Every structure is written in structure tokens, then in C-alpha cells.
Amino acid sequence: MxxxxxxxxxxxxxxxxxxxxxxxxxxxxxxxxxxxxxxxxxxxxxxxxxxxxxxxxxxxxxxxxxxxxxxxxxxxxxxxxxxxxxxxxxxxxxxxxxxxxxxxxxxxxxxxxxxxxxxxxxxxxxxxxxxxxxxxxxxxxxxxxxxxxxxxxxxxxxxxxxxxxxxxxxxxxxxxxxxxxxxxxxxxxxxxxxxxxxxxxREPCEPQDFRLFLARFVRAAVAHRRKKMFRQLTSMADPDKLRNAMDRTGVDPETRAERVSPEQFVAMAKILRDQTSFARE
The missing domain is CATH 3.40.50.150 (Vaccinia Virus protein VP39)
Known part of the structure; x- marks a missing residue:
């Protein structure tokens, strides 16, 4: 037309x-x-x-x-x-x-x-x-x-x-x-x-409850774009567990969230999803 x-x-x-x-x-x-x-x-x-x-x-x-x-x-x-x-x-x-x-x-x-x-x-x-x-x-x-x-x-x-x-x-x-x-x-x-x-x-698709948790986790991580990711998240997760999750997924604690790949975010979220501070968000 x-x-x-x-x-x-x-x-x-x-x-x-x-x-x-x-x-x-x-x-x-x-x-x-x-x-x-x-x-x-x-x-x-x-x-x-x-x-x-x-x-x-x-x-x-x-x-x-x-x-x-x-x-x-x-x-x-x-x-x-x-x-x-x-x-x-x-x-x-x-x-x-x-x-x-x-x-x-x-x-x-x-x-x-x-x-x-x-x-x-x-x-x-x-x-x-x-x-x-x-x-x-x-x-x-x-x-x-x-x-x-x-x-x-x-x-x-x-x-x-x-x-x-x-x-x-x-x-x-x-x-x-x-x-x-x-x-x-x-x-x-x-x-x-x-x-x-x-x-x-992509199959298999992650369950809905995990995708909702991932959304909360990512929003918390990128809330202040220029802040280092570890400091951004320590108020919401046990620092030792957070450092362990970052180490296991190859994420430098000194890096900013804007440099973390989706795959790394997913892997970290799977490790930290039992953290009650995130679950209550």
C-alpha cells in the first residue's frame, strides 16, 4: 500500500x-x-x-x-x-x-x-x-x-x-x-x-522461576553501570559465596557488570539462586 x-x-x-x-x-x-x-x-x-x-x-x-x-x-x-x-x-x-x-x-x-x-x-x-x-x-x-x-x-x-x-x-x-x-x-x-x-x-529453556530470578540478579548487578560488580552485589549476597561464584564462573571481582557475558550471568545465578536476599527481591 x-x-x-x-x-x-x-x-x-x-x-x-x-x-x-x-x-x-x-x-x-x-x-x-x-x-x-x-x-x-x-x-x-x-x-x-x-x-x-x-x-x-x-x-x-x-x-x-x-x-x-x-x-x-x-x-x-x-x-x-x-x-x-x-x-x-x-x-x-x-x-x-x-x-x-x-x-x-x-x-x-x-x-x-x-x-x-x-x-x-x-x-x-x-x-x-x-x-x-x-x-x-x-x-x-x-x-x-x-x-x-x-x-x-x-x-x-x-x-x-x-x-x-x-x-x-x-x-x-x-x-x-x-x-x-x-x-x-x-x-x-x-x-x-x-x-x-x-x-x-534455545532448548532446553530454563524454568520460569529461574528466569525470574535471573532478571532480579541481573538488574541488581547492573543498577550502577560503572560500579565494580562484586561491590554492587555484596549487600545482597554473602561476600564469600559471591566471590566463590565469581571464581567458579571466571568473573574477575574487579570487573564491571557490563563486561560479564550472558553465559557467565546464568552460571553465577545458578550458583547463587539459593541466596535468600535475592529470593526476597
């Missing part, structure tokens, strides 16, 4: 794209096809799409025979989808993906995939929520603000490396099939570049 055609349709529907909601509609047909090739949806796949907008990606996913559930916050867009795509098999939930009960959509133990052009305003929260589920998505292919995407894929010791980098990479293999997606492919044009991020869950 061309920019002019999309603008005309939005005007006809009485919809003004909201910057607050991060609404930037993807218009480039070639790039939409590229997303679908990367996603390779198959008949019977359970797919969650957040922020379907006018349904340009949704239509392609449904054509594969996948079972698509879309969560849309905007009431006017939801009304459009209810008229155009629900009769073609779309399951629509009108609500906020940052708050909707995700386990109730497919069932807490049912595998599903996340494939979305995520709204800029909700991208980080949605991805982080997926990590806390009993059964996280088997894979995620999402279009995000480039700044966020680079954090997800960042390596230790780089400026973009963060707690979210550790949490994602502890469970998923992360790649950027399209590192830079220019503003010209959207309506309205955002002020920043986007990136297409692909995350594939």
Missing part, C-alpha cells in the same frame, strides 16, 4: 496516527514480503501479533494458514480489523499488550510465536514480558526502534549492552536480518531508523 493510499484510508476511517502510541504503519510491500520470508509462517502455527494496525502483515500471516491472534489498543483500528480480517480467521483482542493476560491467549503451556511490527512505545515492554512467561515464544521476529534492537543484540563491553541484552541472550539466539530499516518505509515517517530482530529460543 502506497503512502498516499494509506493516508487516504486512515483519513476515511477517522484515524490520526498517534505518536504517543508509537503508531507508524509499514507501507513497503517488498519489505513486508521479506518479513514473511524470514518468519516462514506455516499452517497451524500459533502466532501472536501486537499492534497489527490496518492488518497488512496480518493478512500475509493468515494466508499461510497460521492461527493468528492480534492485540490492538486503538479502538478504530480494532473496529477495522473486526470488519475486514476477523471474518477471515483472525482472533482479535482489543486491549493493551503491555497489560493483557498473555498466558490466557493460548494457554500457559502452549507454544506460540511472536511476529510483529511492534509500536515504538511498547516494544521493550512487550519483549521483556515474553521472557517472564511459563512458556516463552519459540521465536520472535519483531520490527523495533533500532536503538532498542541494538541493545537486544549487544555484546558485553559495548555501550548498548544492558540488563535486557543479558536476559534475552540468556534464552535466545539473536540476529538482525535487517539492521537498518529507513523511515521512508513507514507512514507517518518516524524520526529514527528501525531494525528487524529475530530471536530463536
Amino acid at each position: 502506497k503512502h498516499s493510499e494509506l493516508a487516504e484510508l486512515l483519513s476515511r476511517l477517522g484515524i490520526t496516527p498517534s505518536r504517543a502510541l508509537g503508531q507508524n504503519f509499514l507501507t513497503d510491500e517488498n519489505f513486508l514480503d521479506f518479513i514473511c520470508r524470514e518468519a516462514a509462517p506455516a499452517e497451524g502455527d500459533r502466532i501472536l501479533e501486537v499492534g497489527p494496525g490496518l492488518g497488512v502483515l496480518t493478512t500475509r500471516l493468515l494466508a499461510s494458514g497460521a492461527q493468528v491472534t492480534a492485540v490492538e489498543l486503538d479502538g478504530k483500528l480494532a473496529s477495522w480489523l473486526r470488519t475486514t480480517l476477523v471474518p477471515r480467521g483472525l482472533r482479535l483482542i482489543e486491549g493493551d499488550a503491555c497489560r493483557v493476560d498473555i498466558p490466557s491467549i493460548f494457554g500457559p503451556e502452549t507454544p506460540f510465536r511472536l511476529i510483529s511490527n511492534l509500536p515504538y512505545s511498547a516494544g521493550t515492554v512487550v519483549v521483556a514480558r515474553m521472557l517472564d512467561l511459563l512458556t516463552p515464544p519459540s521465536d520472535m521476529l519483531v520490527l523495533l526502534q533500532k536503538e532498542v534492537a541494538l541493545r537486544l543484540a549487544a555484546e558485553p563491553g559495548t555501550p548498548d549492552y544492558s540488563a535486557l541484552s543479558v536476559r534475552i541472550q540468556a534464552s535466545y539466539d539473536v540476529t538482525l536480518p535487517r539492521k537498518t530499516v529507513p523511515p521512508a518505509l513507514f507512514h507517518p515517517r518516524p524520526e529514527v531508523d528501525s531494525s528487524l530482530v529475530k530471536m530463536t529460543l
Whole structure:
């Protein structure tokens, strides 16, 4: 759909794209096809799409025979989808993906995939929520603000490396099939570049209780980015046990958390998870 055609349709529907909601509609047909090739949806796949907008990606996913559930916050867009795509098999939930009960959509133990052009305003929260589920998505292919995407894929010791980098990479293999997606492919044009991020869950997946503990542990470790990790954590763990855990995982007590790999964080968390000070967080 061309920019002019999309603008005309939005005007006809009485919809003004909201910057607050991060609404930037993807218009480039070639790039939409590229997303679908990367996603390779198959008949019977359970797919969650957040922020379907006018349904340009949704239509392609449904054509594969996948079972698509879309969560849309905007009431006017939801009304459009209810008229155009629900009769073609779309399951629509009108609500906020940052708050909707995700386990109730497919069932807490049912595998599903996340494939979305995520709204800029909700991208980080949605991805982080997926990590806390009993059964996280088997894979995620999402279009995000480039700044966020680079954090997800960042390596230790780089400026973009963060707690979210550790949490994602502890469970998923992360790649950027399209590192830079220019503003010209959207309506309205955002002020920043986007990136297409692909995350594939590694098996076996760590249990939910451990992933939740890891999140607390990592947040504590990186709370003050420039502080040495040992000093950062001594108020929350027995210093001797902490030093032992760091020694066993090859982490120098004098290093900063920004230089510790996801694998080292996971190994340390497994050693220290019985520390009640962390468990009470």
C-alpha cells in the first residue's frame, strides 16, 4: 500500500496516527514480503501479533494458514480489523499488550510465536514480558526502534549492552536480518531508523522461576553501570559465596557488570539462586 493510499484510508476511517502510541504503519510491500520470508509462517502455527494496525502483515500471516491472534489498543483500528480480517480467521483482542493476560491467549503451556511490527512505545515492554512467561515464544521476529534492537543484540563491553541484552541472550539466539530499516518505509515517517530482530529460543529453556530470578540478579548487578560488580552485589549476597561464584564462573571481582557475558550471568545465578536476599527481591 502506497503512502498516499494509506493516508487516504486512515483519513476515511477517522484515524490520526498517534505518536504517543508509537503508531507508524509499514507501507513497503517488498519489505513486508521479506518479513514473511524470514518468519516462514506455516499452517497451524500459533502466532501472536501486537499492534497489527490496518492488518497488512496480518493478512500475509493468515494466508499461510497460521492461527493468528492480534492485540490492538486503538479502538478504530480494532473496529477495522473486526470488519475486514476477523471474518477471515483472525482472533482479535482489543486491549493493551503491555497489560493483557498473555498466558490466557493460548494457554500457559502452549507454544506460540511472536511476529510483529511492534509500536515504538511498547516494544521493550512487550519483549521483556515474553521472557517472564511459563512458556516463552519459540521465536520472535519483531520490527523495533533500532536503538532498542541494538541493545537486544549487544555484546558485553559495548555501550548498548544492558540488563535486557543479558536476559534475552540468556534464552535466545539473536540476529538482525535487517539492521537498518529507513523511515521512508513507514507512514507517518518516524524520526529514527528501525531494525528487524529475530530471536530463536534455545532448548532446553530454563524454568520460569529461574528466569525470574535471573532478571532480579541481573538488574541488581547492573543498577550502577560503572560500579565494580562484586561491590554492587555484596549487600545482597554473602561476600564469600559471591566471590566463590565469581571464581567458579571466571568473573574477575574487579570487573564491571557490563563486561560479564550472558553465559557467565546464568552460571553465577545458578550458583547463587539459593541466596535468600535475592529470593526476597
